[in-house]
Amino acid sequence: MKAYPYLLLIIDAQQGIDMQAYWGGHRNNPQAEQHIARLLTCFRKQAWPVIHVQHCSRDSHSPLFPGQPGHAFMPSNQPASGETIVEKTETNAFIRTGLQAKITESRASHVVITGFVTNNSVEATARMCGNLGFNTIVVSDATAAFDKVGLDGETYPAALVHGLSLANLSGEYAEVLTTQTLIDNMEARA
Numbered sequence: 001m002k003a004y005p006y007l008l009l010i011i012d013a014q015q016g017i018d019m020q021a022y023w024g025g026h027r028n029n030p031q032a033e034q035h036i037a038r039l040l041t042c043f044r045k046q047a048w049p050v051i052h053v054q055h056c057s058r059d060s061h062s063p064l065f066p067g068q069p070g071h072a073f074m075p076s077n078q079p080a081s082g083e084t085i086v087e088k089t090e091t092n093a094f095i096r097t098g099l100q101a102k103i104t105e106s107r108a109s110h111v112v113i114t115g116f117v118t119n120n121s122v123e124a125t126a127r128m129c130g131n132l133g134f135n136t137i138v139v140s141d142a143t144a145a146f147d148k149v150g151l152d153g154e155t156y157p158a159a160l161v162h163g164l165s166l167a168n169l170s171g172e173y174a175e176v177l178t179t180q181t182l183i184d185n186m187e188a189r190a
Helices: 032-046 099-106 118-131 158-169 179-189
Strands: 006-011 050-055 084-088 110-116 136-144 175-177
Touching: 006 032, 006 099, 006 118, 032 050, 032 110, 032 136, 032 179, 050 099, 050 118, 084 099, 110 118, 118 136, 118 158, 136 158, 136 179, 175 179
Parallel strands: 006 050, 006 110, 050 084, 110 136, 136 175
Antiparallel strands: none
8 A cells, every 4th residue: 555745634724724713713814725735735736635624523512513594614635535534523533433433544744733723622623633542733824713702801812822833743753844834845755
């Protein structure tokens, strides 16, 4: 079986992410979708594996609840024929899914994580990915967060929430790169 240098994991790139008020408002990285689409184009060109993770909320009020318009994938990041879709109900995409087996089967040397929300599903999945022994890369500008209200009532801006989440991951669980740096690295290996 062929081994791949990279596997692209796109987490929760669903239309419901556009409902910013639901998630806390004031999202950072408004260009995240474009960076994900750019990476998706590169992966498809190389015929490297792509896995789309789709959150299937159990909360009927969530925009990511199955049957809601927000449950659908974003137009810029629609799965193509032959690409894997993993449905999840938890923040961590490894919980009660076949994700670990699919990554192992791909024999990819690096798992590239993009998507939403940085301090939620992206961070939870990246931590597990690193803990399972996969070489994990989180793409800083192809992920995004929202404002977060702390326990003291203070609102922490999305850029700060995003930055702290990436800092939590960097070095211990994952390597954190920009889209352009990753593309440069991928072109050197292609």
